[in-house]
Every structure is written in C-alpha cells, then in structure tokens.
Amino acid sequence: MHEKVLKAVPFVNWLNGMKKTKLNLNEVFVQSVDMFGPKVGFIKFKTVVTDVDGDSRPVVVFMRGxxxxxxxxxxxxxxxxxxxxxxxxxxxxxxxxxxxxxxxxxxxxxxxxxxxxxxxxxxxxxxxxxxxxxxxxxxxxxxxxxxxxxxxxxxxxxxxxxxxxxxxxxxxxxxxxxxxxxxxxxxxxxxxxxxxxxxxxxxxxxxxxxxxxxxxxxxxxxxxxx
Amino acid sequence: MHEKVLKAVPFVNWLNGMKKTKLNLNEVFVQSVDMFGPKVGFIKFKTVVTDVDGDSRPVVVFMRGxxxxxxxxxxxxxxxxxxxxxxxxxxxxxxxxxxxxxxxxxxxxxxxxxxxxxxxxxxxxxxxxxxxxxxxxxxxxxxxxxxxxxxxxxxxxxxxxxxxxxxxxxxxxxxxxxxxxxxxxxxxxxxxxxxxxxxxxxxxxxxxxxxxxxxxxxxxxxxxxx
Missing domain, CATH: 3.90.79.10 (Nucleoside Triphosphate Pyrophosphohydrolase)
Structure with a gap:
C-alpha cells in the first residue's frame, strides 16, 4: 500500500509542488487509502508544515486529484x-x-x-x-x-x-x-x-x-x- | 470516539438527510476522525448504498460540514x-x-x-x-x-x-x-x-x-x- 501511495500521480504531484513552496514538510501520516480496483482512488493524510518564520501547523488533506x-x-x-x-x-x-x-x-x-x-x-x-x-x-x-x-x-x-x-x-x-x-x-x-x-x-x-x-x-x- | 462521531452535527445531519432519500444505507465504516481540540473536525468514512432498483454501490465521504x-x-x-x-x-x-x-x-x-x-x-x-x-x-x-x-x-x-x-x-x-x-x-x-x-x-x-x-x-x- 505504502508503495502504491508513493507512486500515485496526485501524491507525486503534491510532493513536487510542496518542494516549490517555502513551506517545510515535517511528516506525512497516511490515515486511509481507497482503492478503485487496482488503482489508488483517494488518499487521506495528515501533515505538519513549518513556514519561513518557523511556525508549525497541522494540515489534513483529502487527496483525490x-x-x-x-x-x-x-x-x-x-x-x-x-x-x-x-x-x-x-x-x-x-x-x-x-x-x-x-x-x-x-x-x-x-x-x-x-x-x-x-x-x-x-x-x-x-x-x-x-x-x-x-x-x-x-x-x-x-x-x-x-x-x-x-x-x-x-x-x-x-x-x-x-x-x-x-x-x-x-x-x-x-x-x-x-x-x-x-x-x-x-x-x-x-x-x-x-x-x-x-x-x-x-x-x-x-x-x-x-x-x-x-x-x-x-x-x-x-x-x-x- | 464512536460516541463523538454519532453526535457530530454534520454526521447527524447526514443521517437525517439520508432517511429522506430513497437510498438504503447498508453500512458505515469510519476510516478516520480528525479532532480540532475537543471537537470533531473531519470524519472520513466509506458506505454502501442500495437504490430502489436494488443496485448497490460504494461511496466514500470526506465529511467536514x-x-x-x-x-x-x-x-x-x-x-x-x-x-x-x-x-x-x-x-x-x-x-x-x-x-x-x-x-x-x-x-x-x-x-x-x-x-x-x-x-x-x-x-x-x-x-x-x-x-x-x-x-x-x-x-x-x-x-x-x-x-x-x-x-x-x-x-x-x-x-x-x-x-x-x-x-x-x-x-x-x-x-x-x-x-x-x-x-x-x-x-x-x-x-x-x-x-x-x-x-x-x-x-x-x-x-x-x-x-x-x-x-x-x-x-x-x-x-x-x-
């Protein structure tokens, strides 16, 4: 499952997108994955980001592309x-x-x-x-x-x-x-x-x-x- | 947690709303709950509904009110x-x-x-x-x-x-x-x-x-x- 999430297009796009921001990604905790047959459909995860001022906040993402x-x-x-x-x-x-x-x-x-x-x-x-x-x-x-x-x-x-x-x-x-x-x-x-x-x-x-x-x-x- | 989901306003509203439709709710499987302090923030669940023709389909819901x-x-x-x-x-x-x-x-x-x-x-x-x-x-x-x-x-x-x-x-x-x-x-x-x-x-x-x-x-x- 771990492998499939890391290869899912919306997740790959998101990771690449985050690298272009000034936000730091501290962790990603995948809470659930919904498969549509063999394909990853939805990914739900929690993450914590830190901004340029060093302030952190939690973010919940419902990923569906x-x-x-x-x-x-x-x-x-x-x-x-x-x-x-x-x-x-x-x-x-x-x-x-x-x-x-x-x-x-x-x-x-x-x-x-x-x-x-x-x-x-x-x-x-x-x-x-x-x-x-x-x-x-x-x-x-x-x-x-x-x-x-x-x-x-x-x-x-x-x-x-x-x-x-x-x-x-x-x-x-x-x-x-x-x-x-x-x-x-x-x-x-x-x-x-x-x-x-x-x-x-x-x-x-x-x-x-x-x-x-x-x-x-x-x-x-x-x-x-x- | 179970108790808190069943009392959360968006979930209560959703259950009441479903009763007014012609769809039958077979099951609700709560996949994750995000708390905002003591309050329920987001609820993510899977459900299976059956329509008037007896046809069933799975539905994934990201509930946030x-x-x-x-x-x-x-x-x-x-x-x-x-x-x-x-x-x-x-x-x-x-x-x-x-x-x-x-x-x-x-x-x-x-x-x-x-x-x-x-x-x-x-x-x-x-x-x-x-x-x-x-x-x-x-x-x-x-x-x-x-x-x-x-x-x-x-x-x-x-x-x-x-x-x-x-x-x-x-x-x-x-x-x-x-x-x-x-x-x-x-x-x-x-x-x-x-x-x-x-x-x-x-x-x-x-x-x-x-x-x-x-x-x-x-x-x-x-x-x-x-």
Whole structure:
C-alpha cells in the first residue's frame, strides 16, 4: 500500500509542488487509502508544515486529484440551452442533484480527451476534444492554475473547466431532456436536464456549474469566446 | 470516539438527510476522525448504498460540514473593489492562494454571525450580520439548498455565500491592500488583496469566489440585489 501511495500521480504531484513552496514538510501520516480496483482512488493524510518564520501547523488533506467538467451550450433556433446531469449525491444527501457533466482524471494529462469521453458517457453527446474551449487556460493563461480549486483548505481537487457550443435540431433537444444515461457497470444512474442557459445558475448550487458559468460569462463579456 | 462521531452535527445531519432519500444505507465504516481540540473536525468514512432498483454501490465521504464565505464589495469614489485573502494552501501547494474571506461553521445554524466574525478576523472589516445579503437564499429560495456544494461526489461540504457592500474612503482602501492579518494562535497567516471587482474572476480560480461572483452578477442582472 505504502508503495502504491508513493507512486500515485496526485501524491507525486503534491510532493513536487510542496518542494516549490517555502513551506517545510515535517511528516506525512497516511490515515486511509481507497482503492478503485487496482488503482489508488483517494488518499487521506495528515501533515505538519513549518513556514519561513518557523511556525508549525497541522494540515489534513483529502487527496483525490483532478477532474474535468464541461459547460455544454446547445443552440436551437437561435436560443441557448444548458445541459445538466442529475444523479444522487450521497455525501450531500441531495437526490438527483444537477450539475454540468464531469468526470475524474485518471492521472494522465490528456484533459480534453477525458472530457469528451465523459461527456459522451453521461449524455450521449459526441464531440471531438478539439471542439472544447479550455476556460481555465483562457482565464488563467500560461498554466497559472491547473483548474478551479474546489476547497483549497482541505483537498487537492481541481476541476479543468471546458465549454463547448453546438447547433442542434429540436428533435435532438427533445431527445436529450429526461434521458436516462450512465455507466451500468458502475450502477451510475443519470437523468439529463436541458434548460435555457440563462436559468442554469438558479437551478443548481454546484460549484463547477457556477464557476464555469462565471468564467463563460466574463470571458464572453471580454469577447474572448463566442 | 464512536460516541463523538454519532453526535457530530454534520454526521447527524447526514443521517437525517439520508432517511429522506430513497437510498438504503447498508453500512458505515469510519476510516478516520480528525479532532480540532475537543471537537470533531473531519470524519472520513466509506458506505454502501442500495437504490430502489436494488443496485448497490460504494461511496466514500470526506465529511467536514458547512462553511461561510463573503463577497465584499467596497465602493470608493464610485468605483467597485473586491477583497481577497491570500494564504498558503498546503493541499493544492499554492502559495498565498487568493480567495474571498471564509470560515468553517462550528455546527450551529447562525451562518450570518459566523460570517461577520470571520470577516473581521481575516480582514479587520467590521460589519453587522444584518448587513449581509444571503446570496444562497436569494438564488435558491425556501431553503432549496443549504449552500454552494463544492464537490457533491465526495464531500458534504457546503458554503453559505454572502455579499456585503460598503462605501469606504481612499485611506481605508489603501490601508487594506497588502495588510497582514489572521489568527496568531492558529499560525494562520493572511495577506489582503484589494482589486477592481471586474477583475476578480481572472485573479483566482477558487470555487467560492467564482460561485459567489456568478450569483452576484446574475442576481444583479435580475435586479434582486444592488
């Protein structure tokens, strides 16, 4: 287990990242590791860091690496629609909680490819990775941030946010609404929701949906995206 | 420890929340508990749920309860400024990562009071809880959501987002910029950043900052806030 943690991509990235800070790492105490089959899924650990003033403090980290999420804008007869996937969230006890399509990264750096694959799995919408607009790179150029950070005090999780725009027919739009999708093998049950883009923010309090909308609206205002 | 977990507010809320869903809880295996002094801080557990179709799946939960965050808009000579607190984030290895002021809830439901206290601790800005505009209640009326959910697949964490607007003099604005704050007792070191509100989204990829801005901008568009 020890070996697997030391080789897990998020942990390796974290150790390298810590070396670039002015903080000193005194110890790392791994409290639990959740395996996803043969792969390391989540690592939970405690650490103690010392800053340049010599002051120490404990930090607890829930390590789960990166993910991707896609703001899909469908255009039908000149009107814009957003696409949400609804699924039960056990941690928040929210039944069929709506959020933009998303999925975990498995360690490799091919963000766009993973995003296109997740989008097809969760919604059936097929796109090529090259059609995706990288909102993170546009908003934070030169790799300033890897993604949107969900909760910087407790987890390494970052979400690479994408945007894709597609003209669709009324039939396609109708077929998507209420459609049931998800990976049967993982007992992942999803119901699609299609709604006017302008109402998306008032329909869900999901961080990736609101953050993607914020970047989309502000980048649009600056004419950096269509 | 067992007793303390069963009495912890986030865990009690979660058990009650699960009873309202159609999911069946088969087991809860607590993997680790982080104490903050005498109080339960974080609980990490695994559970297996069965849905109405009889299909089961494992879920891992990093339980940390709720927090509050405040979008502070300072108005000086007709121009709007946003306030960010910058502090080292060990989980993401981001030095002096900027985000709107925030703090954890300690279990009680007095969100506004905690928000006002955290704002003063982190920035020195004194406000009364009654001055806070509850963006969550405005965007999701009738208690639809407790807050913005940071990562619904892995944690119960929700952030109650607030907004406060204050006219200030040039002196106050100048004093805030670069000021060092934070609770010495917790070795919490914070540097303030004051910047034009319109640029806030491009300065940080923090979920609570982007989500609060999204709600603020859209509620403003609908004339629900000033």
């Amino acid at each position: 990166g993910s991707v999420a896609i703001l899909v804008v469908l255009v039908c007869k000149g009107k814009e629609y957003g696409v949400l996937v609804r699924q039960d969230s056990v941690p928040t006890t929210q039944p069929l909680f709506p959020a933009i399509p998303a999925g975990m990264l498995d360690g490799n750096g091919n963000f766009g490819g993973v995003a296109a694959k997740e989008l097809e799995e969760e919604t059936g919408i097929k796109i090529h990775a090259s059609e995706l607009v990288d909102l993170i790179e546009l908003a934070y150029p030169d790799g300033k941030y890897e993604g949107m950070y969900v909760s910087v005090g407790g987890t390494d999780e970052f979400i690479r946010l994408y945007y894709v725009r597609k003209e669709v027919s009324e039939e396609v739009l109708k077929d998507l609404e209420g459609k049931e999708t998800g990976l049967a093998a993982e007992n992942e049950k999803i119901v699609l929701k299609v709604m006017p883009l302008e109402n998306l923010w008032s329909y869900t309090s999901d961080s990736k949906t609101l953050s993607a909308l914020c970047l989309y609206q502000n980048l649009k205002k600056m004419a950096k995206i269509i | 709720g927090s509050v965050a405040i979008l502070v808009v300072l108005v000086c000579k007709g121009k709007e400024y946003g306030v960010l607190v910058r502090q080292d984030s060990v989980p993401t290895t981001q030095p002096l990562f900027p985000a709107i002021p925030a703090g954890m809830l300690d279990g009680n439901g007095n969100f506004g009071g905690v928000a006002a206290k955290e704002l003063e601790e982190e920035t020195g800005i004194k406000i009364h809880a009654s001055e806070l505009v509850d963006l969550i209640e405005l965007a999701y009326p009738d208690g639809k959501y407790e807050g913005m959910y940071v990562s619904v697949g892995g944690t119960d964490e929700f952030i109650r987002l607030y907004y406060v607007r204050k006219e200030v003099s040039e002196e106050v604005l100048k004093d805030l910029e670069g000021k060092e704050t934070g609770l010495a007792a917790e070795n919490e070191k914070i540097v303030l950043k004051v910047m034009p509100l319109e640029n806030l989204w491009s300065y940080t990829s923090d979920s609570k900052t982007l989500s609060a801005l999204c709600l603020y901008q859209n509620l403003k568009k609908m004339a629900k806030i000033i």
